[in-house]
Amino acid sequence: MTAISLEALDAVPWDRLESALPQHPVEGVPRALRRLALAGGAATEEHCYPLSFCLAAGNGRVPSAATAALPFLVALAADPGTGARVDLVGLLVSLKRAAKQARPELVDEGWSAEWRRHRGAVLALLADPDPDVRREAIPLADRCRTAPGAVAGRDGPGDASAGAAAAGMGGRRGGTSGCPVGRGGTGGPRRRPA
Structure with a gap:
């Protein structure tokens, strides 16, 4: 088991959030994060695909689901017991780039504060x-x-x-x-x- 709390994951009101693309519903985010956490060292890049589609679709947006998922993504990427860490870091890179390049109105209003809150762990x-x-x-x-x-x-x-x-x-x-x-x-x- 990794450093993320499945209880905290379940406490997020995912149904009130939006994903990057409508054809990839937000329900895929907690499901993918849970699968990554439970897979531990056996997690592969395939476990990360739903997250990429839901959070960083390359459409110039940073959706609210990305803001909610950020603490879990950072914890999984930093945990040496998690497989697919390189892919998780790549997803963090995609999200950072999207936030920097997107028009301000297309970036979730809580994104910047959440990124700053996890900046130390990201830089580590x-x-x-x-x-x-x-x-x-x-x-x-x-x-x-x-x-x-x-x-x-x-x-x-x-x-x-x-x-x-x-x-x-x-x-x-x-x-x-x-x-x-x-x-x-x-x-x-x-x-x-x-």
């Missing part, structure tokens, strides 16, 4: 023990900064070389010229070759 993914998780998390870095104290680079915690080091990618020293963002996360579930 940059220093995760799994190098694949770290690499996928690079686009989650705020202006190429790492979580304070997560990784120390030559210029101290929070410089661009620290972010690259956290991802196991090397990188140039200082400023944003060494920023690895753009080379990392795919922003969604990975498609593996057949």
Whole structure:
């Protein structure tokens, strides 16, 4: 079992929320989160597909269901006992990009506050023990900064070389010229070759 509370998941009024696309009803969100939690280390990218369709459909919206799901997504992505962590981090990347690129009226009004509330846990993914998780998390870095104290680079915690080091990618020293963002996360579930 993972770090998410199934009781807390059940307490969310999902029926009052909306998903990114009408053809993917919001009921799929708690069902997918529950399946991921119960699958634990056996969770696969297929477990993440319903979440991608319901929350980050690439339609320029961040629906209310994404705001409600965020604490669960972050907890599952951070839990080393969860499979498909890289795919969950990719979903977080997609949601962050959607919120940044969408017109303000298309982003759920509670999204920004909820993202800020979980910012520390999101940034901690940059220093995760799994190098694949770290690499996928690079686009989650705020202006190429790492979580304070997560990784120390030559210029101290929070410089661009620290972010690259956290991802196991090397990188140039200082400023944003060494920023690895753009080379990392795919922003969604990975498609593996057949």
